[in-house]
Amino acid sequence: MKTKKSFFRAINFKQILFFIFLLVSVSTSFAQKKIEIKGVVIDEFENPIPYAAVGIPSKQIGTSTNDDGVFSFQIAPENLADILEISTIGFKTYKIKFQEYLDKKIEKIILIEDVVTLAAITLEKIDDIVKKALKKVKKNTLSDKHQLNMVYRRSSVENNQTRFMVEHYLNVLDYGPSDNRFDEIGLAEVRKSADYRFAFKKQPVHAIHIMGQINPLRQRIYESDYNWVRDGDTSYDGEDVIIVKGTKKDQKVNKENNWIKFYVGMDTYSIYKIDVSRHANEFSNLKAFYIYKKDSNGKLVLSYHNREAKFRTPVSAQKQKLLKLKSRNVQSSYRHEAIVLSIETDKKKFDVKNTIYDRKDIGDYEAKYNAIFWQNIALPPETKFYKKSVKELESIYGVSLEEQFKLVNKE
Structure with missing residues (x-):
C-alpha cells in the first residue's frame, strides 16, 4: 500500500511531466510561428x-x-x-x-534600372541566338523532377463581365519546359463562385494542360519556322538580355498579330520570359506570358503565368433576344492566372493529392470545400486580374465572393 508521501510524489512527478509536455508544446508552437x-x-x-x-x-x-x-x-x-x-x-x-x-x-x-547597350550582339545572327537558347532549355531550366505548388484561376467572361470563376490549388510534378507535358497533376483544393453564365463553352482538358501546350518551349518549336528580329535590350540578375521577336513564316491570317518573344540572357542563353500573341482567325485570339525565376542552383523554374483567350460563343435565339444581342455569338473570353507558391525538389516530400485523369473542363471538377485551408494559405497579394473578376462577380446580384464560396461549394 502506497504511503501518503509516495502518493504525493507520484502526483508531483505527473505534474512535472505535464509541465514539461506543455512547455515543449508551447515552444514548438512558438518556433513554428511564421x-x-x-x-x-x-x-x-x-x-x-x-x-x-x-x-x-x-x-x-x-x-x-x-x-x-x-x-x-x-x-x-x-x-x-x-x-x-x-x-x-x-x-x-x-x-x-x-x-x-x-x-x-x-x-x-x-530597384535601380540596369541600363545596357548590346551593340556587340549585332555580330551574332538573331537566328543563331534563338537556336542556342532553344538547344539549352534543358540545361538552363530545372529539368530534374520537382513539385510545383500553385494556385490556378480561370474566369469566364461574357459581354465584358466575369460571370463565373474557379480556383484550384494544384500539386504538379514536372520536369520543366524541356518536357512537353506535366508528369502528374494533383487537385488538392477547389472553390468556385456562383455560376452566372448564359453561354457554356467547355475546354476539353483541365486548363493547366493548355497552359503547357501553348508554351513555345514545350512545343518543340524550330527557329527556322520563324522570322526573327531584335526587339530590344534589357538585363536580368546582372546578365545582359536581348529581346527577340519571331513571326511565323507563311502565316496566312493576321501575320503581324501572330508572334512570340523570348527574353534571352547573352551569357547563358537562358530564356527568362516568354510573350505569346496569336490571332489564329477572326473568331479567337490569345495573349499570354510566362515568367521564370532562378532556383538555388541558378536553374530557371516557372514563377507566374497569365493569359487571356478571346472568342465568340453561340447562344440560342431565346438568349439572343433576352440579352439584346445583334448576333447569335456572344463576345467571350477566359482569363487564366497561375501563381507558383512553392517548389519542392526532395522526392521524399512529394505529395500529390487527387491526381487528375479525367479529360474535362476545369469548372466541372468537384471536391470538398475546405474553407480553413483557403483562410490559412499564404496567398500573394491580389492581382488586377483577380480584383477585376471579383468586382464583376459581386456586382451581378450584390453577393460577396466569400458568401458565394460558402453557398456554392460543398463543405
Whole structure:
C-alpha cells in the first residue's frame, strides 16, 4: 500500500511531466510561428514593378509581386539570418538580410534600372541566338523532377463581365519546359463562385494542360519556322538580355498579330520570359506570358503565368433576344492566372493529392470545400486580374465572393 508521501510524489512527478509536455508544446508552437514579410517594389520614379521574384532562392522560399508591385509571404524565425533577394528583368538585383529589412521597417523597395547597350550582339545572327537558347532549355531550366505548388484561376467572361470563376490549388510534378507535358497533376483544393453564365463553352482538358501546350518551349518549336528580329535590350540578375521577336513564316491570317518573344540572357542563353500573341482567325485570339525565376542552383523554374483567350460563343435565339444581342455569338473570353507558391525538389516530400485523369473542363471538377485551408494559405497579394473578376462577380446580384464560396461549394 502506497504511503501518503509516495502518493504525493507520484502526483508531483505527473505534474512535472505535464509541465514539461506543455512547455515543449508551447515552444514548438512558438518556433513554428511564421513571420510575414511584405512590401512594395517600385522603380526610381515610383512606378510599381510587377511580377518580380521575391524571396530566398537558395531555399525555394518566396513569391512574386503583383501588378501593383506588392508582395507578401511568410518565413520561419530561423530564416531571419537569410538574405531577401528581389530580381526582375531590366533592374539590378536587390539584396538585404531579413532581420535588417524588418528592423528598418522598410515598406518600399526601390530597384535601380540596369541600363545596357548590346551593340556587340549585332555580330551574332538573331537566328543563331534563338537556336542556342532553344538547344539549352534543358540545361538552363530545372529539368530534374520537382513539385510545383500553385494556385490556378480561370474566369469566364461574357459581354465584358466575369460571370463565373474557379480556383484550384494544384500539386504538379514536372520536369520543366524541356518536357512537353506535366508528369502528374494533383487537385488538392477547389472553390468556385456562383455560376452566372448564359453561354457554356467547355475546354476539353483541365486548363493547366493548355497552359503547357501553348508554351513555345514545350512545343518543340524550330527557329527556322520563324522570322526573327531584335526587339530590344534589357538585363536580368546582372546578365545582359536581348529581346527577340519571331513571326511565323507563311502565316496566312493576321501575320503581324501572330508572334512570340523570348527574353534571352547573352551569357547563358537562358530564356527568362516568354510573350505569346496569336490571332489564329477572326473568331479567337490569345495573349499570354510566362515568367521564370532562378532556383538555388541558378536553374530557371516557372514563377507566374497569365493569359487571356478571346472568342465568340453561340447562344440560342431565346438568349439572343433576352440579352439584346445583334448576333447569335456572344463576345467571350477566359482569363487564366497561375501563381507558383512553392517548389519542392526532395522526392521524399512529394505529395500529390487527387491526381487528375479525367479529360474535362476545369469548372466541372468537384471536391470538398475546405474553407480553413483557403483562410490559412499564404496567398500573394491580389492581382488586377483577380480584383477585376471579383468586382464583376459581386456586382451581378450584390453577393460577396466569400458568401458565394460558402453557398456554392460543398463543405
